[in-house]
Amino acid sequence: MNTADQYLKTIYVVQDSEDGPASTGSIADALGVSPASANEMIGKLEERGLAEHEKYKGVTLTDDGIVRARDALQTYCIIERFLANVLAVEDFQAEARELEAVIDDTVAERLDTIIDRQPECPDCFDPESDACACLEIAATPVEPEQQ
Amino acid sequence: MVAVSVSQRVASDDQLARLLQIGIVLEEVVEARAHRHYRQLDAELDAEVETLLADAAEESADHRERLEALIDGLGVDSVPFDEIESLVDARYGRTRPEDFDDVLYDQLCNEETAYKFYDDLIEAIEGSDAAFSVDREALLATLTTIRDEEAEGVREVTEVMERR
Numbered sequence: 001m002n003t004a005d006q007y008l009k010t011i012y013v014v015q016d017s018e019d020g021p022a023s024t025g026s027i028a029d030a031l032g033v034s035p036a037s038a039n040e041m042i043g044k045l046e047e048r049g050l051a052e053h054e055k056y057k058g059v060t061l062t063d064d065g066i067v068r069a070r071d072a073l074q075t076y077c078i079i080e081r082f083l084a085n086v087l088a089v090e091d092f093q094a095e096a097r098e099l100e101a102v103i104d105d106t107v108a109e110r111l112d113t114i115i116d117r118q119p120e121c122p123d124c125f126d127p128e129s130d131a132c133a134c135l136e137i138a139a140t141p142v143e144p145e146q147q
Numbered sequence: 148m149v150a151v152s153v154s155q156r157v158a159s160d161d162q163l164a165r166l167l168q169i170g171i172v173l174e175e176v177v178e179a180r181a182h183r184h185y186r187q188l189d190a191e192l193d194a195e196v197e198t199l200l201a202d203a204a205e206e207s208a209d210h211r212e213r214l215e216a217l218i219d220g221l222g223v224d225s226v227p228f229d230e231i232e233s234l235v236d237a238r239y240g241r242t243r244p245e246d247f248d249d250v251l252y253d254q255l256c257n258e259e260t261a262y263k264f265y266d267d268l269i270e271a272i273e274g275s276d277a278a279f280s281v282d283r284e285a286l287l288a289t290l291t292t293i294r295d296e297e298a299e300g301v302r303e304v305t306e307v308m309e310r311r
């Protein structure tokens with residue numbers, strides 16, 4: 001997933017939680033970048049017809065942007081689910097964030113063939129936990145006596 | 148695809164180990180699926196496809212061993228093959244490939260994905276100035292050999308598909 005896809009995914013999630021245009025500040029915060037960097041990438045997304053930026057209001061994804069954002073979110077869910085369920089990584093969110101830039105969509109698609117992703121993906125993504133809301137159920141059960 | 152400059156770099160031993168583990172899983176998926184397809188098509192064997200699948204399974208097992216040697220040097224465990232095999236079986240337990248073309252197409256996707264994975268990984272390592280616990284030259288040499296074998300695999304499957 002490239003940087004543009006990471007931005008699209010973030011804008012999509014922020015737009016959803018703010019129920020309207022995503023403010024540049026929220027986007028920058030969510031990605032851990034400076035507002036200047038966020039503005040620069042938003043400009044590039046605008047040039048490519050993937051987002052629209054209205055001054056003082058924020059960023060709204062175009063239809064093409066939404067399609068790309070949902071694909072990116074799905075790839076992210078695949079990486080998270082793969083790390084959590086196949087490799088049993090405890091802090092799978094942090095690792096997924098690290099790895100998403102290095103894992104290509106075609107590789108994610110192949111990993112998807114061995115994980116049990118839900119049909120509603122990526123709508124099941126929960127920004128609060130930065131993870132798929134269905135993931136807990138699918139995760140390897142923890143044996144209480146070992147805790 | 149949007150062309151942007153990205154810093155896709157491998158920054159640490161842990162990240163490298165995780166990516167190598169993913170490589171192992173990709174190889175295991177190829178191996179398990181090739182075995183599975185081979186078994187399912189057993190009734191009407193086609194010598195060319197049979198050889199292709201057997202070679203693919205053997206090559207994946209070899210790649211897996213080489214990746215395991217690398218992650219061993221990083222002090223990380225491999226991913227047990229039987230675990231991946233059972234995941235592949237669970238997912239494909241109820242489906243069968245329609246015909247040889249399905250099997251070949253699947254094999255082509257496997258080889259192309261593996262090639263893309265190693266190519267990106269090599270680029271990400273080359274773009275990083277991190278010091279790894281394993282010898283960088285040996286690491287890149289191993290990954291380059293594996294990547295080139297995947298490219299050869301893509302060529303072989305394509306040739307078989309074109310002849311049919």
